[in-house]
Amino acid sequence: MEKMSEKQPFRILVVDDEKAIRMMLLDYLENKYEVDTAENGKAALELLESKKFDLVISDINMPGINGPELLFKIRSLYKGIKTALITAYNIDDYIRIAKDYCITNIIPKTVPFNFLELDSIINGLLTSNIFGLSRYLSENQMVLEKSLICSSKDGRELRESIVENFETKFGTSGDMKLILDEIITNAIYHAPVLEDGTEKYQEFSDITLEPDEYIQIEYGYDKEKYGVSITDYKGRLTKETVLYKIDRQIAGEGLLDDSGRGIHMSRLFADRMIINIESNKRTEVILINYFSNRYRGYKPLYINEL
């Protein structure tokens, strides 16, 4: 966000066959960005020829070339351009297409439309500043805590205290207990591996992590949501693996896979799951629940990889 105020604003192209949606996004985004709109893929490609864009947001179902194909084509034509899909339909139905066209961000059209979330996602895509729970919390209302996990005992205790914290404050923690179990266990026991690729620690054993294996946990809330972020520095996830696993789980094929269930369950049980990956350096899983159910709708897909 810092970049915009001083330098040229980022340029965004919105592609949607529904004029009202184009205008809605334009009205909101033009406060911060330079925005153009196109009503179909053809018009979008023409616009791209004459103008440089940093990000293209496209609807999925449009007459002519559809969203995924359009974005695939745009990325092959304009290196470094960022893309995201936006849809009113069930995103789960499009995960396979997303996988095939390597699309990692699908934004749901919720009712009411979630402009703040759109803001965070777009900002992440444009600035490559993707890490941290704080990016998804409202700046002036946010309460945020950070902790490190250095042993299995830490993991247990922190998990309990986060869940307890949420429960005393909000009267609920959703399914955070289950999800945290899953994600923290993954980070402690499955992320660190030996040179030969086998896992270093035995699941559920009492262990102390090496100094470079620590796991960072952030948890916090603002007026409309609460969330947790788990970052490990040993994870080897890639966006392709995540997409592959989620797709297999949704299709019911991944049932017998040894991994991937945790990611799928977390996506299922939390209102929002955001996965941020810096290749071979760190993996962050952000889980967010909204207090109100108005943004529940369909589960989005947010995977960022640097």
Added chain:
Amino acid sequence: MNLLFTAGFVFVTAIVVLLVLYSRLQKKVEQLKQFHTYTERDVTFSDQIIISKRELETVFDAISELICIIDKNYRIVRVNKNYAVSVGIPIRSILNKHCYQVFKNRSRICDKCPAKETFKTANVATQKTVSYRCNDEVRYYELQTFPVFDETGGIIRVIERIRDVTEEKRFFEQLVRSEKLASIGIMTSGVAHEMNNPLSGISGIAVNLLQMPEKYGFNEKAVSRITMIADLASRATRIMNDLLHLSRKHDQANIKVNINTLLVKTVNAIHLEGITETEYQYDLENSLQPIDCDPSKIQQVIVNLVTNALQAIQEEKSRCESIGKEYKGLLQISSCRQKEKTVLITVSDNGIGVPEKNSSRIFDPFFSTRPTGQGTGLGLSISHKIIEEHGGKIFFERIDGLTRFSIKLPIERKYNV
């Protein structure tokens, strides 16, 4: 249906033949009795006839349908046992009464009486459904009438075959209803998806207008009206979502799954504290047929049951610790084939158990014995719903000090609409 009809026809023809034979035999017996010239040979012959008579009577009574034979005046000449049982009057009191009086409690012949037609035309006649009130319950019958001819070819009797079609009729009605519901469901989910797009536009624009009224030149009054638009769009969405939720059954995946693998994988994937101190016993039947199910849903149920069991074990453990009793948690998971087309899955634990007073409520939504915050109380009710949607059953019992949840799942999926 055609086949059924033909089968029925053949069957009834057989009865007609039997009855004709029977009445002739009876005549013969009477004749023999009258002339009473009993020789050795005659006695054997009459014995045979009596045996045949009994056989025929047995066959007549063994027929599950109601059989009633009437004469030209619609008076009952003969009925089978089932007829008497159904109308609730002993056979002796039925004979010689009018059929319409006995069966329908009428004083005149019924409208559209098929027997009347059979007497007139000598054809087989059918009346599709006749309602009959029996102990405050309306039952439905299908009536078919067959002519019985004398030697000269005139009709002397009519046989009424009365078939109880109540269940059939109800099943059919249910089928029609569920098909209707299914198509409404499919339509609803299509409409709801389509509506989401314009609704998100309406509400999105309204939200923009509300957040930046000066940008659009709106005053306070306009803002208050636009708030209404936004609220209405949200309400429309809630309605759509409710409808979607109702029709979601049709979106369910349906995959053939090896339930044992699913059980082991799922149980292994549950990470809960104290799990290492608990003994796991598996009793899984080999070579179980794969079952039709939505695996992620079934997995959810297993996660629920196992998590509950482990929590119960945890609770029992701390209870025992506090009174200095030795305790080791035990979790048993079993699967076996039950009957032809059902698989039984059980999850049992020796944990703290379900108090008697709660046992009838555990499947109720929001019923939880755990402190507020620990568990929504929805786990078991969701499990219940999922298993019902699979056409199965879930129940719990206490056996040998173990709390056991059992799931019965049909191997082939039946949809519950």
